[in-house]
Amino acid sequence: MSLINVTNLTFSYEGSYDTIFENVSFQIDTDWKLGFTGRNGRGKTTFLNLLLGKYEYRGNISANVTFEYFPYEVQEQENLTIDIIKEISPNSMDWEIIKELSLLDVDDDVLYRQFYTLSKGEQTKAMLAAMFLKENSFLLIDEPTNHLDADARKKLSNYLRKKKGFILISHDRYFLDNCIDHVLSINKTNIEIQKGNFSSWWENKKRQDGYELAENEKLKRDINRLSESAKRTNSWSNEVEKSKKGTTNSGSKIDKGYVGHKAAKMMKRSKSIENRQQASIEEKSKLLKNIESSDSLKISQLAYHKNKLAELENISIYYGNILVCKDVSFNIEQGDRISIKGKNGSGKSSIIKLICGEDIKYTGTFRKGSELKISYVSQDTSHLKGNLTDYAFENNIDESLFKAILRKLDFTRIQFEKDMSSFSGGQKKKVLIAKSLCEKVHLHIWDEPLNFIDIISRMQIEQLLLEYSPTLLFVEHDSEFCKNVATKSFEF
Known part of the structure; x- marks a missing residue:
């Protein structure tokens, strides 16, 4: 056991008028399983980069450990997985690697496959196994659950519960509760540490x-x-x-x-x-400085003239000659909040694209209501560039309402002046959610809408869906969100 001491840490990005940290001081025990929480844009990833020595700062950070950052950037993805692991942890023996992968429920045959052929979940697990094999290392694990299905998240959480010596950024409540013993929270005006899991921190x-x-x-x-x-x-x-x-x-x-x-x-x-x-x-x-703004959101969905919006009967989807999913059957009716579940690659996004009107090769019967208006939130945010005013104009949505929703999702007015390409992953996802909430439609379809979005904003979105009961079809791997929101679920 040793300590990581942070004393009078002050940091802001060059040329920016935002101060990310100001005279922050605290201690971390290197044996802790530390969950790191805070709203999007507060500086969680920035703090990890400061520990890694990537930026100049005022104050002092001292530690007797080597910091390792996840996700590890793999340059040569054509290499065999075992070579990638040994690049990360060169002193690891083959039997140690196999043992570590078995704890993650990963077959050792992945070691002799090219890294790029592994699924996202397998790549995540292989990299984490390699990093935990390094001696005298303290892991900085930045949102490992994004794009992992619910089953993979559970296995990864169980694995981390048996480990110690890490900071974990995640916005999945169940995932955090299962594997951490302390919480490091970035509040509005300070940083604090509490013993316990996320739920105990939230109650406090x-x-x-x-x-x-x-x-x-x-x-x-x-x-x-x-x-x-x-x-x-x-x-x-x-x-x-x-x-x-x-x-x-x-x-x-x-x-x-x-x-x-x-x-x-x-x-x-x-x-x-x-x-x-x-x-x-x-x-x-002295009061109210760290009370989070989480005003209620609103949604005004159009009523459709029929109860049934869409019907899928024995749908099978193909990419070329490759079968993606088979015999999918379900209906979408007004007021349904349908959670689509299944492992990555099982065809969930393909079904969504079919309903949204993309040209997808399929067999079976698909019926969609005439003049049905749909709002779609995709997984991808890479196209977001430029300012919010132009974005609202280009998408024909009310700029005042759009920005009011973003304010409720913890955007500061300073954010409105920035280019969207500089936003954090969570802030970009909030832009897509806010746009969707502004659109006058009969059906909302959201594909992994909560990736990168902070927990308090997830709770706001959850409350919105429970209060207004819009018709919604969604893919989401946050088990707590799905349990609270879905009225029906369909598993591939």
């Missing part, structure tokens, strides 16, 4: 937020009451001051000694009220 955060909101209301009432009291005291003081120069109503002279004593007493009381008011204001200023 809700309790703290509730306490601060209640305390804030109490202090607001105190400040208003003290302010009224101060006005009354000042009014009394003014009256006393006036009386120094006059006489009583009966015409007798004023006792100036008595008046002076009364004025001094009033001044003392006024000062006391002022001090109490200032103390309340200072206490109030």
Whole structure:
């Protein structure tokens, strides 16, 4: 066991007016299984890059371990997998590699296949196995679950639960709960560490937020009451001051000694009220700094003139002569929220493309309602470039509504001035979701919409779907989201 010490860390990107970290200090035990959480764009990946020494910063980071970053960039993907693993961990013996892969439920025959022929899940597992074989290394694991199906996520989570010495960025609640013992959270104004899994951290955060909101209301009432009291005291003081120069109503002279004593007493009381008011204001200023904005989202879906929107009966899809999926049958009816499940490569995205109207080779019967309007969110965000105003205009959506949704999804106004190509992966996905929510359609189809999106935003989207019950067909590997949202599921 050793410690990673972060002291007075301050960092901002060159030429940017955003400060990512300012005088941040904390300690990490290298035996911890540390989950790293925070909203998109807060600097999670940036912090990992600072640990790797990629950027210059102010402050100090000291550690007696070697940092290893996942995903590892494989240059020669034509090489055999065993050669890739030995490039990452040159001192590993063959039997150690085979043992590590078996823990991940990966057959050792992948070792003698070219790396590019492995599925995304197999590549992820092979790289992580290699990195955990390195001695004296502390792993920085950046969103390993993206594009992994639910079964692969579960196996990877069980594997990580048996390991120690890593920071894990993931936005999958179930995945985190299963394999971490501490949480590192980037909040609005600070970074903090708590013992426990994501669920225990979230419960603690809700309790703290509730306490601060209640305390804030109490202090607001105190400040208003003290302010009224101060006005009354000042009014009394003014009256006393006036009386120094006059006489009583009966015409007798004023006792100036008595008046002076009364004025001094009033001044003392006024000062006391002022001090109490200032103390309340200072206490109030310490509250609510880390309460996350998660305003409710809205969706206004068009009603279709028929209950049944689409029907698939014994659909089989082919790419050339290769069968992708076989005998798929299900209906989409108004109000359905259908989760399509299955391993990667089982044909989920192909079925979605068929429903969306792409030219797909298939057999079987496919019927889609006439003039059915569909909003589609794809997995790919690489096409997002330029500014948000032009993007809204090009896609014929209301710019004000579009940006209002992004604000609710934790976009700052500064983000609106940036080029979309500079956005984080999660921020790009939020652009696609916000666009979809602005479109007037009968059916929303989302293909892995939550990849890279932070947990609080996932909860907002989840609440939206539960509250407004739009007709939705979606592919998503976040098991908690699927369990809460889907009214029906179809497994390939």
